[in-house]
Amino acid sequence: MAYPDKKLHIIACDVGQGDAILATYGNLQILTDGGPDNKVLECLSKYMPFWDREVELVILTHPQADHFTGLIEVFRRYKVDTFLVSKLNSSARSYEVLEKAVGSNQSRVVNPKEGMVIRLGLIQIEILHPSESILEQKSLDLNDYSTVYNLKFGDFEALFTGDIGPKIIEEILAKNSIELVDYIKIPHHGSRNGTALELLKASMPKLAVISVGKDNSYGHPHQEVLKMLKDLGIQIKRTDEMGDVEIETDGRGFKLLNP
Amino acid sequence: MKFLFWGLLFFVALLRILTFKTPVTDGQKVRISTKVLQEPIRQQNYQRLVLENLIVYLDPFPEVYYGDEVVVEGVVSQNKLVSAKLLSVKENQGILPNFRKRLINFYQDSLPEPHASLIAGITLGSKGSLGKDFWDKLKNTGVVHVVVASGTNITLVAGFLVGITTFLLKRRLAIVFVLVGIWLYAVLSGFDAPIVRAAIMGSLVFTAQEVGRLSQSFRVLVITGLLMLIIKPAWIRDLGFILSFVATGSLIVFQERINKKIQILPAVIREGMSTSLAAQIGVAPILFVTFGSFNILSPIINALVLWSVPLIMVISGVAGLVGLLFPFLGRMILYLTYPLTSWFVFVVDFFG
Numbered sequence: 232m233a234y235p236d237k238k239l240h241i242i243a244c245d246v247g248q249g250d251a252i253l254a255t256y257g258n259l260q261i262l263t264d265g266g267p268d269n270k271v272l273e274c275l276s277k278y279m280p281f282w283d284r285e286v287e288l289v290i291l292t293h294p295q296a297d298h299f300t301g302l303i304e305v306f307r308r309y310k311v312d313t314f315l316v317s318k319l320n321s322s323a324r325s326y327e328v329l330e331k332a333v334g335s336n337q338s339r340v341v342n343p344k345e346g347m348v349i350r351l352g353l354i355q356i357e358i359l360h361p362s363e364s365i366l367e368q369k370s371l372d373l374n375d376y377s378t379v380y381n382l383k384f385g386d387f388e389a390l391f392t393g394d395i396g397p398k399i400i401e402e403i404l405a406k407n408s409i410e411l412v413d414y415i416k417i418p419h420h421g422s423r424n425g426t427a428l429e430l431l432k433a434s435m436p437k438l439a440v441i442s443v444g445k446d447n448s449y450g451h452p453h454q455e456v457l458k459m460l461k462d463l464g465i466q467i468k469r470t471d472e473m474g475d476v477e478i479e480t481d482g483r484g485f486k487l488l489n490p
Numbered sequence: 491m492k493f494l495f496w497g498l499l500f501f502v503a504l505l506r507i508l509t510f511k512t513p514v515t516d517g518q519k520v521r522i523s524t525k526v527l528q529e530p531i532r533q534q535n536y537q538r539l540v541l542e543n544l545i546v547y548l549d550p551f552p553e554v555y556y557g558d559e560v561v562v563e564g565v566v567s568q569n570k571l572v573s574a575k576l577l578s579v580k581e582n583q584g585i586l587p588n589f590r591k592r593l594i595n596f597y598q599d600s601l602p603e604p605h606a607s608l609i610a611g612i613t614l615g616s617k618g619s620l621g622k623d624f625w626d627k628l629k630n631t632g633v634v635h636v637v638v639a640s641g642t643n644i645t646l647v648a649g650f651l652v653g654i655t656t657f658l659l660k661r662r663l664a665i666v667f668v669l670v671g672i673w674l675y676a677v678l679s680g681f682d683a684p685i686v687r688a689a690i691m692g693s694l695v696f697t698a699q700e701v702g703r704l705s706q707s708f709r710v711l712v713i714t715g716l717l718m719l720i721i722k723p724a725w726i727r728d729l730g731f732i733l734s735f736v737a738t739g740s741l742i743v744f745q746e747r748i749n750k751k752i753q754i755l756p757a758v759i760r761e762g763m764s765t766s767l768a769a770q771i772g773v774a775p776i777l778f779v780t781f782g783s784f785n786i787l788s789p790i791i792n793a794l795v796l797w798s799v800p801l802i803m804v805i806s807g808v809a810g811l812v813g814l815l816f817p818f819l820g821r822m823i824l825y826l827t828y829p830l831t832s833w834f835v836f837v838v839d840f841f842g
Binding site for chain 2: 247267268269270272273275276277279281282284300307308323324325328
């Protein structure tokens with residue numbers, strides 16, 4: 232059972248092949264994506280006090296099944312204050328079910344846009360992507376619309392990248408909006424057409440977290456990505472190898488809790 | 491006379507089993523329009539239903555619940571319906587299925603996992619929402635019978651109802667009340683074979699007491715089994731049916747003797763230990779043949795957790811009833827189960 236403390240915890244939940252990342256600070260929770268099934272509930276249960284049935288912010292980076300399916304039960308079981316989600320369509324039947332669950336939760340729905348800043352207590356979230364010009368293009372891969380954001384807490388910074396690919400990375404880099412960070416969520420489960428060397432060089436994280444399922448059929452994470460990280464001396468932690476990856480920070484540096 | 495009665499009963503049951511056939515042949519494309527009589531089991535890529543004795547795998551969405559009316563199309567292959575498609579699903583608005591759904595929602599809204607699912611399993615036999623990891627651990631440790639609807643639930647409900655009604659009502663009226671309660675609960679908890687068995691046996695025993703006849707457990711068990719097979723011969727292939735009868739039979743034969751032999755143990759775990767050991771004598775060989783394994787530590791694990799089950803069931807039952815009217819108050823009562831379910835989960839995690 233988790234007791235609230237005065238530190239920010241970031242947990243990359245082991246949800247198999249998919250993403251679900253929980254940030255907690257005291258009684259405040261931010262959940263980014265929900266993974267492909269209900270395993271995310273175990274993660275919330277483990278890292279939240281049992282009496283806390285409220286998640287302050289849920290972010291869905293983009294509407295693909297390995298990112299949103301688990302959110303259905305989250306919206307059914309927890310009170311969600313704000314839901315940050317782009318206006319995109321998914322052909323999946325389950326997405327309708329999610330929309331219905333969000334509706335009955337009466338969450339405030341906010342569409343992310345480049346430049347938007349969200350403050351929750353001492354945590355600040357700066358949206359780097361999608362830009363307006365991207366949102367106007369209707370024909371892109373869903374991955375390219377991923378919500379990308381910087382999470383700041385004191386001097387600590389973390390970069391969350393959804394499933395963006397090289398084209399989008401280039402675009403974000405061109406705007407000089409990537410800052411030096413402590414922590415990065417590697418894009419697209421470590422796929423080859425996710426992480427670009429330039430992104431790592433611009434952000435120079437100390438820790439790279441890859442959310443990926445054991446023996447997945449996509450061959451994630453790709454060897455090239457792992458080599459790139461090694462060559463730059465960035466520590467790699469993978470959910471398929473160690474389960475949940477949890478760090479804590481008091482706003483200066485951070486500590487890996489399950490080394 | 492006695493011989494004629496038993497002979498006839500056995501004969502009819504046998505006749506029903508031998509003449510019973512799946513009404514369709516392999517490879518035949520069929521459309522089934524029916525009510526969902528067993529709770530679907532949900533996994534990431536499918537939900538598993540049993541319709542008209544056929545196992546059906548459907549896409550996980552839209553979700554189908556116990557009691558819903560469904561129309562499904564697919565091809566029969568042995569006891570499965572393959573490449574099945576859900577053509578329509580109509581939610582059951584009946585009082586009992588709705589009540590069950592609202593209770594489960596109350597548990598899931600109030601407690602984290604696996605506590606919420608554990609409670610839904612213990613009180614209502616709902617196993618649909620248990621996570622796969624925890625389900626596997628329950629199976630490995632041999633305590634999975636606690637979260638599937640089993641005879642124990644009926645015994646507890648009956649005991650609870652007897653406890654309150656005998657205070658308030660006359661004996662004859664109290665028994666009617668208890669019988670109605672047992673059967674309402676049987677429907678509420680999914681009407682699986684073990685529940686039906688316990689409900690019939692319970693009803694027989696209570697009525698027999700009422701008309702002044704001494705009930706003999708083993709005979710009641712056999713009559714119940716034969717009656718059930720006459721009504722639904724397909725149950726002969728239902729593992730839950732078989733296990734329920736073998737376990738109950740073993741309990742009747744062995745539990746008292748084992749209980750006497752383990753007098754040294756503290757009372758709180760003695761009951762669970764002797765129950766589990768007695769049931770295992772019959773059940774373990776079947777589990778071993780069916781699943782290829784059984785846990786030798788299972789009686790010890792059962793002894794460690796079984797004492798908490800009646801407490802969890804009664805507290806959650808009361809909390810659920812209160813919670814549907816006064817959510818906050820219900821939640822406060824439900825929190826009382828948290829130490830108990832935490833202990834249960836800890837033991838299962840430790841041994842699983």
